Amino acid sequence: MKILIVEDEKELSKSMVTYLQRENYTCDVAYNFNDGRSKMESFDYDCILLDISLPDGNGLQILKELKGDDKLDGVIIISAKNSLDDKIAGLNLGADDYMAKPFHLSELSARIAAVIRRKRFQGSNVLVFNELTIDLLAKTVSVSNKPVDVTRKEYDLLLYLVSNKNRVISKNAIAENISGDNADLYDNFDFIYAHMKNLKKKLTAAGCEDYIKSIYGMGYKFTI
Amino acid sequence: MKLLQKTIRSYFVYSVIILLVAIPVFYFVIQGIVREDVDENLMNTKEILKPKIANALLHNNISQLNFLDHDITVSVSTALKEFDTLTTIEIFDTVARELVPYRVLTSYVIINGKPCILEVKTSLVDNEDLIQSIVKVQVILLLLLIVGLFIINRNLSKKIWMPFYTTLNTLKNYKVEKHEPLALSKSAITEFNDLNTSLQELTERTYQSYISQKEFTENASHEMQTPLAVFHSKLELLMQTMPLSQEQAELMSGLADAGQRMARLNKSLLLLTKIENSQFADKENISLNACIEKFILLYQPQINEKQITVENKITTDEILNANTALIEVLISNLLGNAIRHNYVGGRINIQLHLDELVIENTGRQTPLDETKIFERFQKESIDSNSIGLGLEMVNKVCSINQYEVAYQFINNLHSFTVRFNS
Helix, strand or coil, X not given: CEEEEECXXXXXXXXXXXXXXXXXXXXEEECCHHHHHHHHHHCCCCEEEEECEECCEEXXXXXXXXXXXXXXXXXXEEECCCCHHHHHHHHHCCCCEEEECCCCHHHHHHHHHHHHHHHHHCCCCEEEECCEEEECCCCEEEECCEEECCCHHHHHHHHHHHHCXXXXXXXXXXXXXXXXXXXXXXXXXXXXXXXHHHHHHHHHHCCCCCCEEEECCCEEEECC | CCHHHHHHHHXXXXXXXXXXHHHHHHHHHHHHHHHHHHHHHHHHHHHHHHHHHHHHHCCCCHHHCCCCCCCEXXXXXXXXXXXXXXXXXXXXXXXXXXXEEEEEEEEEEEECCEXXXXXXEEECHHHHHHXXXXXXXXXXHHXXXXXXXXXXXHHHHHHHHXXXXXXXXXXXXXXXXXXXXXXXXXXXXXXXXXXXXXXXXXXXXXXXXXXXXXXXXXXXXXXXXXXXXXXXXXXXXXXXXXXXXXXXXXXXXXXHHHXXXXXXXXXXXXXXXXXXXXXXXXXXXXEHHHHHHHHHHHCHHHHHHCCCEEEECCCCCCEEEECHHHHHHHHHHHXXXXXXXXXXXXXXXXXXXXXXXXXXXXXXXXXXXXXXXXXXXXXXXXXXXXXXXXXXXXXXXXXXXXXXXXXXXXXXXXXXXXXXXX
C-alpha cells in the first residue's frame, strides 16, 4: 500500500516514514507544495498525509485539485493550527480525517488503517489474527468464532492495539485515544490499566492467547 | 456631562447672573430718575407758589389760606431754617384705606417778613406703579431674549455637533476583528473631516496590528507545534527500538509525560491568546443547561473513576447569547477543575438561580487564595496535569461577555459562581 506524505518538516516526515514502513506501507515524501502536487497528479496513493501550511502553498489547494480530478486517494490533513475553521474547510473539501500536531504516530497509523479500510472494502471488513477475529462493520470481537462481549471502550482499545501490532503504544497515546482532550482530567493512568485488564481477562477467558503485553509500565504492545 | 449640556450650562449661569444683577440695578436706576424728576417738580411748584402765597397773604391772614390742592399747606413757623428738606413718608389714605408713599418738600420761606413753613407733597403711587410696570416688561423681554438664545444655541449646537455624534456612534459599534471600514460621512466642518480621516487611519492601523498579532499567534502555534510533533514522533520511534531495558523505558515514560504536558500547555496558551484576541466573536443562543449536561456526559468516565457524585440541580434553563466555543471553554474548565481537584468519593453540586450558575465541589480542606486563582500559572495544586491556565480562561471568557465570576469557600466546598447579568 502506498502513502504520500506532504510535510515540509523533514524530521517529522522522516519519523512518519520510519514508523509506517514497518507497517509495510510504501512511503513517498514531498517536502513542498509543488512536489506534493506533481506526485499527487502522477501516481495513485492509498492515503495522502497532507500538511496544510507548506512553504510555497496551502495544502488545501492540493486537496481541491485531487478531488477535482476525481481521484479516490484517502486524505488525512495534518495541521499545526488546530483551528476549527481549517478542520471544517478540510473535511468539507473531502478530506477523510484531520489531525492536529503534535500527534502520536500510533494514532496516525490507526487512522491511516481506518481510511484505507474504508476506501478498499467500502467499510465492510474483518481483521483476523489467528483465533482472534474483529468485525469492523458490526464492531464485534470473536475468539474461535465465539463472540466475546466487550464494551465499546474495550473494542476501541483492541482495534487501536491491533492497528499498531508489534509496536509499543505509550500510555499517553492510549489515554488520548480513549478520552481525547479530556485525558488530562485523570489523576493517573490507572484507568488504562483497568480497561486493559478487563480486555485481557475477557479475551483469555474466551480462549484467546494473551497477545497484549505491558512494556515496563511505559505502554502496551499487541504482539503477534 | 454631555457636550451640549456643558455649553448650555455656561450660557445658563451667565444669563441668570445677568438677570439677577440687571433687574435690581434697572429698578433702582429708574426709581432714581423718577425721584429726581418728582423732586424737581416739587421745587418748581414751590418757586411758583412763593410769590402767589405772598400775594395772597396781603389780603388774608395765614390761617385763612386754603388751597384747593390738599398737597400744599402753609403754616407759621417759629424757627427759621435755611435749607429745604425732601422726605418720603407714608400717609394713610382714607379713600384707598392703605398707606400711600408721598414725597414731601418742606421749605422755610419768609413771606412778608414772617417765617413760614411751606409743605408741598406729591403722591408716589402712580410713579411706583409705572416703575414696576417698566421693570416687569423689561424682565419679560430679558427672559424671552435668554430663552430664545438658548433654543437657537441648542439647535445650532446640535446641528454643528451632529457629524461628531454620528462618528461617535459609528466608533462605538466598531469591532476590530470584523474589519468593516468606518463609514463616516463628509462634514462641512474641517475639524470633523480631520477627525474622521484620523479615525479611519487609526482603525486601519489598529486592524493591521490586530492582523499581525493574529498572524503571530498562528505562526507561534506552527513554530511550537512542529518541533513538538518531531519530539513526539522521535520518542515514539525510540520506544520501538530493541533491546529495551527497564531503565530506558522509565526514562522514555518521563519524556513522554513531559512532552504531553508541553503540548497541552502550548495548546492552552494558544487558546488563551485566541480568547484575548477576541477571535471568538460570532454569537448565538446557547442553552446553558444543555452545555452543562453535555460536559457531564463527556466527563462521565473521569467522574466514575473518582466515584464523584454529581448533583445537577438545574431546573430552569438559561439561554445565553454568546459564542458557543467560549461558553464551552467556561463550562469545561469549571467542571474539569471540580473533577480534577476533587477527592475520591467526593461531590459536585451544580445550581442555577436568577442568572447565577454555582458549581461547588469538595476537595482540599483549606480555601484557595481568591485574589490569585484567576491569574495565569497561579496554581495551588500539586497535580502535574493542572497547567494553571484554566481559571484564567474562565476569567477571560467572563470579562468578554461581561459576566462576573467569583470564588468562595463555604461549608468545606469550593464554590465558583458565574453571574450572567442577562
